[in-house]
Amino acid sequence: VHVEVGDHGALCAAPEMAAHPRVDCLVFALSAYAGALAGFLDPAAIESPGEFENPIIAQAKTAIAIAAHASGKTCTHNPFRDTDPQAAGRHAQNARGRFGFSRMTAHELAHIEPVVDAMRPDAAQIRQAGEGLLAAQAADWLPIRRDGQFHDRPSYRFWWILLSRAHAAGAPLPDDVRQAFFATDTDPKTRTSP
Numbered sequence: 001v002h003v004e005v006g007d008h009g010a011l012c013a014a015p016e017m018a019a020h021p022r023v024d025c026l027v028f029a030l031s032a033y034a035g036a037l038a039g040f041l042d043p044a045a046i047e048s049p050g051e052f053e054n055p056i057i058a059q060a061k062t063a064i065a066i067a068a069h070a071s072g073k074t075c076t077h078n079p080f081r082d083t084d085p086q087a088a089g090r091h092a093q094n095a096r097g098r099f100g101f102s103r104m105t106a107h108e109l110a111h112i113e114p115v116v117d118a119m120r121p122d123a124a125q126i127r128q129a130g131e132g133l134l135a136a137q138a139a140d141w142l143p144i145r146r147d148g149q150f151h152d153r154p155s156y157r158f159w160w161i162l163l164s165r166a167h168a169a170g171a172p173l174p175d176d177v178r179q180a181f182f183a184t185d186t187d188p189k190t191r192t193s194p
Contacts, residue, residue: 001025002076005064006032014067026068027105030078033060048080048091052098065100077101080111089114102165120169121162129159129166130177137180 003017004010006029010017018026034046037056044050051057061077068075077095080088088111095101096119104115121129135144136156143152160181167173167182 002027004029004032005060007036011060011063014064015070018067018071018073023071023073025074025076025103026064027076028061028064028078028101030057033057048082048087049094051078052094058099061095061099061101068102069100074103075101076103076105079105079107080115081107083108083110085110085114089118092118116169120171121166123172125162126166126171126173126177129162130174132156132159133163134176134180 001020001023002025003023004027005014005017011033014026017023030046030051034041034057041054041056042050045054045057051061065075077092077099080091082088082091085108088106088108092104092115095104102119104119106112106115132144132146132151133156135146136142136151136159141153141156143150145151163173163177163181167178173182
C-alpha cells in the first residue's frame, strides 16, 4: 500500500502508518497538504523552490521522510509541476539531498530520466564511499582514518547503503568496488552489507 500524506491528521499518523507491515511507501501530497492549511500559505510555498524553503512545508517533508526511513519504507516526493525536464531533475535532487526522499512522482514522460538520475548518488559520493569501504575492508573492518577523519562501522554502513542504492539504480561503479562488493551479485536487492 502507498499511503498519501495530504493533511495534518495524516502527517501526525505518518510514523504509525509507515510502521504498518502492508505499507510500502509514504507519498507527500503537497497540493492537498497546502489546501488543508485553508489558504494560510503563500502560494509560492507550493511551487519549487518555495516548497523547499517554507518552514511549514519543509517540516512536513522532514516528518514524512523520518517516518518512512524509521520503518524501512520508501518516501515519495510530490511531483514537479513545471514542464522543464532539467528543472524536474533539480527538484528531485533537492527532495533527495535536503529531505531524504527516495522517489519522486513524475507527471510527464520527459521528467522520468532527470528524476531517476537525480535520485542516484553522484559520482563523487560513489567514489568516496567505494574508497572508504575498500580501505575499511583492508583494515579488516576496524576503525580507519581517511582524509583527516575517523571512520568506523557507522561510516561503513552509510557508505554501503549509498553504494547499494547506486548499484540498484544502475549507476556506474568503479571496477575495484564492483569486484570487491558486487562481483557475484545477481540481484542487488539480495546483497547483504559487508
